[in-house]
Amino acid sequence: MIKAEWFYWLVGLSFLVMAAQMFTDRSNPRRFGTGAFWGLIGAGFIYSSWVVTKQAPAAPLGGAVLVMAVLAGFGCTGRGTPRTTTPEERAAGAARLGSKLFVPALTIPAVAMVCAVGLKHVSFGGEPLLQEGSETILGLGLGAVVALVIGMIMLREKRPSVPVQAGRSMLEAMGWAMLLPQMLATLGAIFQVSGVGTQVGKLATAVLPEDSLYVAIVVYCVGMFLFTIIMGNAFAAFPVMTAAVGWPVLVGHFDGNPAAVLAIGMLAGFCGTLVTPMAANFNIVPAALLELKDQYGPIKAQLPTAGVLLGCNVVFMALFAF
Amino acid sequence: MIVLLGVLVVVIGFATKRNPLLVVGVAGIVTGFLGGLSPGKILAAFGEGFANSRAVTIFAITLPVIGLLERYGLQEQARNLIARFAGLTTGRFLTLYLGLRQLGAAVGLNNVFGPAQTVRPLAVPMAEGAAERKHGPLPERTREKLRSFAASADNVGLFFGEDVFLAVGSILLITGFVNTSYGTHLEPLHLALWAIPTAVCAFVVHGWRLLRLDRQLERDLLTAHAGTPVVEATQ
Known part of the structure; x- marks a missing residue:
């Protein structure tokens, strides 16, 4: 069976190799901080395997995470001059190789698709080939590895250091944004155990007047939207808002259709995901990956759509659920 | 409190x-x-x-191969390719991407598209190529806007496509939470059906905004070419 943890080790290992390159890159004025940051992430990826199975304490990893945050937060990380090709060389490469260049790039989605659809059901000797529940992650990982092999052969590139260098300079360009989604997931968990959710639920019930169906619908949808903005994740908002308003008031008191109320309520939360920097993996990481100067660029592009769709969800709930 | x-x-x-x-x-x-x-x-x-939460960072595994292909001119080739389809403007191309992303997510193919896999290496150079074919080199502000919209097409397509698929996390979260907390039995199929109206709206609203992007680009570039000097792309 191919396990998800193997791919976490591969990711961790490639971060470690890239960190070693960063330490020796004299073109980077902050090479030690940069190397330490990515080295810690890489080591953390591997150590996490034992944290997940409770065989190792989580506190040292937590300490390492805070060190990473301090390294990146106080500007101890930087980037070197990427060793890459000139625009002329790229244009020549495109002219020479043509659309063959798309083959490895499209291999990633193609393998991901095969894993999600086909290999999901394949098993050897009673054990599934891909770890259950991790098929999509494994598909992406396998796709990347297969694509790299195809790319190296096709481009007749014999030095493995070349793709590692290329990946490394993209990592350096993204910097702290890479770690933010994982930090935010942690914050969500801390909010949960500290009772932030129950407090927000109480607030929502407090502003809710009795016996007004339309106000209750708006409170549920807008509550999902705002709570998602705070938590960065509709999944964290859903249980709280549903326990406070969705189920007791909309389904219980007003006798709404539960499937419609809950499905549309969740989508109102998704409108919040579109506009919050707390959903860093969707909003901040792409900005870094696309080398935008304005890290809120994607959020600004999504804001009007999110507003209109929130309104749509309120209307749909009122129309279809009651 | x-x-x-x-x-x-x-x-x-x-x-x-x-x-x-x-x-x-x-x-x-x-x-x-x-x-x-x-x-x-x-x-x-x-x-x-x-x-x-390591799963959100695993896309980093695709960076070496994407970086390698970019060294050999992947983005340039994506630009060349779009140049052959004269009718495919930036807005139309991004609307097409939005639709594909949404359909993909609706049949459960969430990881087939993504910022690292498809937006940076393919969608952005194609969207920029289509704009450059019409307007020449793009000023930096326009380039930023265009890239932001490419990222937004990916997100909107994913969010409002995935809930139409039965086995996705959010649907399972709803059924899991409600069925254990309130002792009812909700079918994933019913939840997925109620996601369809919003999915259609999302495509119409965001698609319309993407199509309007063409006119906005035209207006932006008229003022930009008249005023500030053109800044070349960094890559």
Whole structure:
């Protein structure tokens, strides 16, 4: 069976190799901080395997995470001059190789698709080939590895250091944004155990007047939207808002259709995901990956759509659920 | 009520543009203390949070091959390719991408598209290529806007496509939560059906905004070419 943890080790290992390159890159004025940051992430990826199975304490990893945050937060990380090709060389490469260049790039989605659809059901000797529940992650990982092999052969590139260098300079360009989604997931968990959710639920019930169906619908949808903005994740908002308003008031008191109320309520939360920097993996990481100067660029592009769709969800709930 | 101060830390931190990693770290520590966690528990929470959320960072595994192909001119070739389809403007291309992304997510293919896999290496150079074919080199502000919209097409397509698929996390979360908390039995199929109206709206609203992007680009570029000098792309 191919396990998800193997791919976490591969990711961790490639971060470690890239960190070693960063330490020796004299073109980077902050090479030690940069190397330490990515080295810690890489080591953390591997150590996490034992944290997940409770065989190792989580506190040292937590300490390492805070060190990473301090390294990146106080500007101890930087980037070197990427060793890459000139625009002329790229244009020549495109002219020479043509659309063959798309083959490895499209291999990633193609393998991901095969894993999600086909290999999901394949098993050897009673054990599934891909770890259950991790098929999509494994598909992406396998796709990347297969694509790299195809790319190296096709481009007749014999030095493995070349793709590692290329990946490394993209990592350096993204910097702290890479770690933010994982930090935010942690914050969500801390909010949960500290009772932030129950407090927000109480607030929502407090502003809710009795016996007004339309106000209750708006409170549920807008509550999902705002709570998602705070938590960065509709999944964290859903249980709280549903326990406070969705189920007791909309389904219980007003006798709404539960499937419609809950499905549309969740989508109102998704409108919040579109506009919050707390959903860093969707909003901040792409900005870094696309080398935008304005890290809120994607959020600004999504804001009007999110507003209109929130309104749509309120209307749909009122129309279809009651 | 006092634990809500942690939320306030986040809001103030983001509003004053402090480094987000520090903001989140401080907010976590503050909330943990206010919620009565010991320092050891807080550290453990950070560790467990990191360990359990590694899946969001796994896309980094695609960076070496994407970077390798970019060295050999992948983005240039994506530009060349789009040049052959004269009718495919930036707005139309991004609307097409939005539709494909949404359909893909609706049949459960969430990881087939993504910012690292498809937006950076393919969608952005194609969208830029289509704009450059018409307007020549793009000023930096326009380039930023166009890239932001490419990222938004990916997100909107994913969010409002995936809930139409039965086995996706959010649908399973709803059924799991409601069926155990309230002892009812909700069918994933019914939930997925009620996601369809919003999915259609999302395509219409965002698709319309993407199509309008063509006219906006035209207007932006008229003023830009008249005024400020053109800044070449960095890559």
